Amino acid sequence: MEPILTAANLTKRYGDLTAVAGIDFDIAPGECFGLLGPNGAGKTSTAKMIYAAVPVTGGCLCVFGRDITRHAREIKKLIGVCPQDVNLDQDFSVLKNLIVYARYFGIGAAEARRKAEELIEFFQLGDKRDRKIESLSGGMKKRLLVVRALVNDPRLLILDEPTAGLDPQARHQIWEKVRQLKKNGTTIVLTTHYMEEAAVLCDRLAIMDRGRIVERGRPADLVARHIGRDVIEIEDPSPAALEEIEAAGARHETFAGRTYVYTEDGRELIARIAREGQAGHVVLRQAGLEDVFLKLTGRQLRE
Ligand SMILES: Nc1ncnc2c1ncn2[C@@H]1O[C@H](COP(=O)(O)OP(=O)(O)OP(=O)(O)O)[C@@H](O)[C@H]1O
Ligand SMILES: [Mg+2]
Incomplete structure (x- = not known):
């Protein structure tokens, strides 16, 4: 395709x-x-x-x-667009924002109204329909941006x-x-x-x-490619625990006193660490996209 x-x-x-x-x-x-x-x-x-x-x-x-x-x-x-920054028309109601936006796409008045009502229904916004934008919460405005992005199908x-x-x-x-x-x-x-x-x-x-x-x-x-299956997080690992991690050949890094261990079999390794009498807090969890993100882009702040 x-x-x-x-x-x-x-x-x-x-x-x-x-x-x-x-x-x-x-x-x-x-x-x-x-x-x-x-x-x-x-x-x-x-x-x-x-x-x-x-x-x-x-x-x-x-x-x-x-x-x-x-x-x-x-x-x-x-194209439908939900921009990062809220750019709704503050003086208009929720319904009017949707209608006016639809009109930019050349959608006729009756059809624009029908579409706006349909979206309000679809997103369960009935009670907000006639509220002015300025009176909405930040989250509500953000949701409305997504709704508005759909007016032109x-x-x-x-x-x-x-x-x-x-x-x-x-x-x-x-x-x-x-x-x-x-x-x-x-x-x-x-x-x-x-x-x-x-x-x-x-x-x-x-x-x-x-x-x-x-x-x-x-x-x-x-x-799977960058992290593996499991992550063990250890607070202030003891030297003996670190030796176990080294011996297991697991990739690990320490950041702000917390050691992160990346491994295919966290259960087995955590049992070995426990035998070494690790005192601090130890957690085993599934590896996720956030681990990949931090590995590839680092832990330093950017802006
Ligand atoms: N209109 C602009 N004029 C000058 N620099 C800009 C402009 N818009 C963005 N930049 C710069 O371009 C770079 C990329 O910005 P962009 O907004 O695309 O990043 P982003 O990945 O969306 O970030 P965020 O996660 O903070 O939204 C930044 O350094 C930003 O300061
Ligand atoms: Mg951005």
Whole structure:
């Protein structure tokens, strides 16, 4: 199948600053593709080039088989966007925001109203329908951005941190809707800092750092490739415990007094550590995407 989106040597510069430094990726129809990376990695800049909010500086970006630089208008009609920052019309009600936004896509007045009502129903926002934006909570505004992104029944949906700041209930609702949209064939680009979210929603993802893609693949494959099955976390390991870890040949690192051990068989190793009378707190858990993220992008703050 032809990809829905192809980026080749895609570059974004703002003056002297290179935010996206020549990246390559493609997205298949119906796929949910994740963009992960520390603050400032270039995720939003990449997303903005896809929805033609900022011009491409270099390389190629084709969406629906067309060059974004030459066909931005047609492409934008088929894309739904949930931007990272809330940009709702503060003076309008929830319903009016949706209607006005639909009208930008050339949707007729009656149809725009019907669509807005349908989305309000779909997201169970009936009680917020006539509320002004300024009176909504931060999380509620954020949810409304996701709702608004759907007014034009997009073939490609771009969600830039759609669940940042949402409570667990609202986050799960968004996940459920994303799954539903995927089932209906919508292609999705998702950026997030919630590793669990990326793991459950993304078919494939790219981890970005300093404008480049440092790794890509299916979430479970990335965990298996970089970390293994289990992680043992030990607070202030005793010298004897460290010797056991060394003897087992397990990769490990210490950060802020806490030692992380990556292994295929945590149970066996933890039993050996326990025999050595490790005093501090010891936890065994499953390896996850966050371990991969930290391994590849480091533990230092970026911005
Ligand atoms: N309009 C702009 N003008 C100048 N520099 C910009 C602009 N937008 C972004 N940048 C810079 O480009 C780099 C990448 O920013 P971007 O917003 O793409 O990162 P991000 O991965 O989305 O980060 P975050 O996780 O914080 O949202 C950063 O160094 C940022 O300061
Ligand atoms: Mg961003």
